[in-house]
Amino acid sequence: MSERYEPKIDIASIVAIDTHVHIESEHGHHALPDELYDAAAKYFGNGGEFPGVDETAALFRERNMAAVVFTVDAAANLGHDGISNDAVIDGAIRHADVLIPFASVDPSRGEAGAAEARRLVLERGARGFKFHPTVQGFDPSDRTHWDFFAAIAELDVPAVFHTGQTGIGAGTPGGHGLRLGLSNPMLLDDLAAAFPQLQIVMAHPSVPWQDEAISVATHKSNVWIDLSGWSPKYFPAALVKQMGSRLQNQVLFASDYPMIHPDRWIADFNDLDIKETVRPKIMRENALRLLRLND
DSSP, X not given: OOOOOOOOOOTTTOOEEEXXXXXXXXXXXXXXXXXXXXXXXXXXXXXXXXXXXXXXXXXHHHTTEEEXXXXXXXXXXXXXXXXXXXXXXXXXXXXXXXXXXXBOOOGGGHHHHHHHHHHHHHTXXXXXXXXXXXXXXXXXTOGGGHHHHHHHHHHTOOEEEEOSOOSTTTTSGGGGGOOGGGGOTTHHHHHHHHOTTSOEEEESOOTTOHHHHHHHHHHOTXXXXXXXXXXGGGSOHHHHHHHTTTTTTSEEOOOOBTSSOHHHHHHHHTTSOOOTTTHHIIIIIHHHHHHTTTO
């Protein structure tokens, strides 16, 4: 049996937990087709840098931060075999002092996918799951996938869902066939209602559906918002208001590295008009609760 991940993070010393970090390259293999990488690099202006697990761990270790890392299982929709969950978990085991592995399984895999999800959590130690409805090509509110999500809920780990606009395929003819509507946060409302024990993280400011995301998160306590993929200086005013008030216990620091560098994110976050008592909740305390790192 392969080694199982166990976190070795010194909770008392880390200054932040970045809850949204992609492993886009490992051993020379990309998680997405090259044309999608080119489009994403242009969209985000990140210079086309896609570091692997070891380089990512070094960056966060230097900053005394922990990071949730994952890839996206979109082979069926994109026709491209990405980075394996086991490779991500193996890397997190090498760097268990700073990395926390999430897995990704395509919901269209049904019972086979549910079995794989159980293996990844129970045998390999994955601490949660990442889904990208637009890139994976599924509707989270489609009940044909709900047996799969029932299995995720039974595993009692968080599930991160991309919401809103995406840089993947941006600026290409037809957006590479990827449909933004699948990432409307209202599609997660049905899922959150059906599985109240499932902790759902809506990734990113959900432009152009920010008000919808806020409505879902304020209505359902099992729904969170991570702040990845946008520099905080571009956050919608409604989001800034709510993350400093009603949603202050449900909002998470998240960069979307390597698309957005954590240094840039934090520098812009420090300029936001938010109560100083709220900042530590967003930067680490809320993530500690969600990830149960204090257990």
